[in-house]
Amino acid sequence: MELVDTLCLTAILLSLLSTLVQRDSTRYTKMPPGPTPLPLIGNLLQVNDNNKKCSSCFSQLSETYGPVMTVYLGGLHLVVLVGYEAVHEALVQHADAFAGRPELPLFKMISKGFGRCFNLQQV
Structure with a gap:
């Protein structure tokens, strides 16, 4: 059960990090x-x-x-x-x-x- 919780938490953190990086890369497109x-x-x-x-x-x-x-x-x-x-x-x-x-x-x-x-x- 702890392994599943750790994997879920890791997946959530990675998705938040990728969202932040993608948003930051499109901020100054001009x-x-x-x-x-x-x-x-x-x-x-x-x-x-x-x-x-x-x-x-x-x-x-x-x-x-x-x-x-x-x-x-x-x-x-x-x-x-x-x-x-x-x-x-x-x-x-x-x-x-x-x-x-x-x-x-x-x-x-x-x-x-x-x-x-x-x-x-x-x-």
Whole structure:
């Protein structure tokens, strides 16, 4: 009897998990193609691969997915543009679609609402 209960519970959990994965995969169907994200962490393992610069990781991913791709960093989904042509087309020809920026609470706390400043020098 315990074996039957265990199998029923396992079947219920697997069906719930498959439903969640299927629902999550169809949530952003209008987004550009990109690497398949892992649950909770997204594509953090692919972007932070062996302490490479993000630009080299994105260049490598763009060979597979093209110059416009979607990358998931945790719960945040980002559209990444790689290359001059893709950035120029987005910012000049489709400026209205790319005008928004997400408000990140950590940066808002650090900058105290006065804007953003990043030091991109390699240490």
